[in-house]
Amino acid sequence: MTNTDNSHEWAAQAYALLKKRQEQQKQELEKQEQQKQELEKQEQQKQELEKQEQQELLDIPDKENIVEPELGEFDDNFTWSAMVLAAQGKKINQISIDEIDWLTKLRRGLEETRKGFVTELLDKLGDDPLTPESLDDLETLLIRADVGIDSTDKVISSLRTKLNEEVVGGEAGIKFLKKELKLIIDKPIKNSGSDLLVPQKGKLNVWLLVGVNGVGKTTTLGKLAYLSSNSNYKTLIAAADTFRAAAVEQLKVWGDRSNVDVISNQSKNADPAAVVFDAINSAKKRNVDLLLVDTAGRLQTKNNLMDELSKIRKIIDKKVPDAIVESLLVLDASQGQNGLKQAKSFAKSADLSGAIITKLDGTSRGGVSLAVSEEVNLPIRFIGAGEGIKDLRPFNSYEFVEAMLADK
Numbered sequence: 316m317t318n319t320d321n322s323h324e325w326a327a328q329a330y331a332l333l334k335k336r337q338e339q340q341k342q343e344l345e346k347q348e349q350q351k352q353e354l355e356k357q358e359q360q361k362q363e364l365e366k367q368e369q370q371e372l373l374d375i376p377d378k379e380n381i382v383e384p385e386l387g388e389f390d391d392n393f394t395w396s397a398m399v400l401a402a403q404g405k406k407i408n409q410i411s412i413d414e415i416d417w418l419t420k421l422r423r424g425l426e427e428t429r430k431g432f433v434t435e436l437l438d439k440l441g442d443d444p445l446t447p448e449s450l451d452d453l454e455t456l457l458i459r460a461d462v463g464i465d466s467t468d469k470v471i472s473s474l475r476t477k478l479n480e481e482v483v484g485g486e487a488g489i490k491f492l493k494k495e496l497k498l499i500i501d502k503p504i505k506n507s508g509s510d511l512l513v514p515q516k517g518k519l520n521v522w523l524l525v526g527v528n529g530v531g532k533t534t535t536l537g538k539l540a541y542l543s544s545n546s547n548y549k550t551l552i553a554a555a556d557t558f559r560a561a562a563v564e565q566l567k568v569w570g571d572r573s574n575v576d577v578i579s580n581q582s583k584n585a586d587p588a589a590v591v592f593d594a595i596n597s598a599k600k601r602n603v604d605l606l607l608v609d610t611a612g613r614l615q616t617k618n619n620l621m622d623e624l625s626k627i628r629k630i631i632d633k634k635v636p637d638a639i640v641e642s643l644l645v646l647d648a649s650q651g652q653n654g655l656k657q658a659k660s661f662a663k664s665a666d667l668s669g670a671i672i673t674k675l676d677g678t679s680r681g682g683v684s685l686a687v688s689e690e691v692n693l694p695i696r697f698i699g700a701g702e703g704i705k706d707l708r709p710f711n712s713y714e715f716v717e718a719m720l721a722d723k
């Protein structure tokens with residue numbers, strides 16, 4: 316053949332072309348496979364999320380679960396709780412089983428915080444007077460209990476000043492410590508001008524519950540609805556977390572338990588501000604004292620969330636300018652310093668007026684309440700220590716500090 320060279324070249328070109336095509340096909344197939352996998356993954360995530368929401372619904376305890384507390388043993392818990400009540404001026408005939416039950420729960424809940432703290436502190440201090448070294452130990456313990464650097468500094472320097480002036484015994488040291496911690500928690504409460512947050516009669520009170528996902532907003536709102544309607548305030552709930560499918564159902568269960576109506580909009584991704592708009596109309600019509608507003612808490616789209624909150628706020632201010640609005644940040648105590656970070660970022664964007672600390676049952680980080688008072692300057696209004704409807708109480712700094720530092 317005369318054109319061997321040519322045909323060789325031609326074959327080589329054809330080969331290269333085919334090779335390239337094959338390569339492209341392979342890449343195309345790989346891309347398709349990747350896309351398929353990506354889609355499958357997204358579908359799986361969606362299903363998991365749905366399953367999780369279903370599960371959350373199932374997790375809500377039944378209505379029958381409103382258990383009335385029973386008088387337990389005449390034990391250490393009872394004695395301690397009764398003493399705490401007596402120290403606040405309660406007379407014997409004014410003490411209720413509910414109060415004893417709550418204090419017992421609080422003390423038990425703060426046990427973990429106490430274990431790494433007071434027990435060790437008492438071991439270290441013994442009955443001997445405080446020394447500069449024991450102050451160093453105390454500093455470490457306070458930081459470890461998530462009390463926060465600012466509060467810890469404050470307490471330690473007060474104690475140091477006191478030590479320079481006089482001999483301080485172990486017991487007196489604890490007493491002084493309690494006083495200092497209480498001062499820190501009380502400061503924002505005093506600054507707010509009211510020791511206790513209660514709805515003002517004759518006005519519409521609107522309490523917004525804000526905070527990131529999972530901290531306990533909806534649960535807390537359910538407990539507040541119970542507390543409020545039980546105290547004869549006409550109460551209404553606005554289901555303004557329209558992002559989570561299960562949120563409305565979850566609220567309805569809580570509303571059912573305390574005979575409080577829930578205003579909601581079932582359509583997917585309804586506008587939360589529109590739900591609040593409807594709820595205010597109903598509240599006015601029904602002469603409601605307290606409107607409790609549940610809000611969304613997704614973190615990943617934080618700006619949207621903040622926009623959403625300010626839109627809700629604007630609607631309220633416009634429709635009921637004389638309403639008393641409280642914007643309450645819900646914080647999960649078990650998240651410790653992380654919760655504090657959330658508080659700081661919310662405090663920057665949302666116009667907060669108070670905090671509610673949840674999940675104080677069984678966390679070792681109850682001390683974070685002090686950091687919230689000192690560093691975010693928010694009055695703590697309620698605390699939650701359990702998933703039951705009665706496991707929420709107005710915050711009482713004396714009881715809290717006593718429970719946190721209760722010795723055996």
Ligand SMILES: Nc1nc2c(ncn2[C@@H]2O[C@H](COP(=O)(O)OP(=O)(O)O)[C@@H](O)[C@H]2O)c(=O)[nH]1
Nearest residue numbers: 528529530531532533534673674699700701702
């Ligand atoms: N142990 C305990 N769990 C709580 C408390 N408050 C809420 N939870 C639980 O925390 C989870 C999330 O609560 P939820 O109200 O749905 O949080 P939200 O996403 O902020 O609305 C649920 O399983 C609640 O039962 C509390 O005080 N103690």
Ligand SMILES: [Mg+2]
Nearest residue numbers: 532533556562
């Ligand atoms: Mg919720």
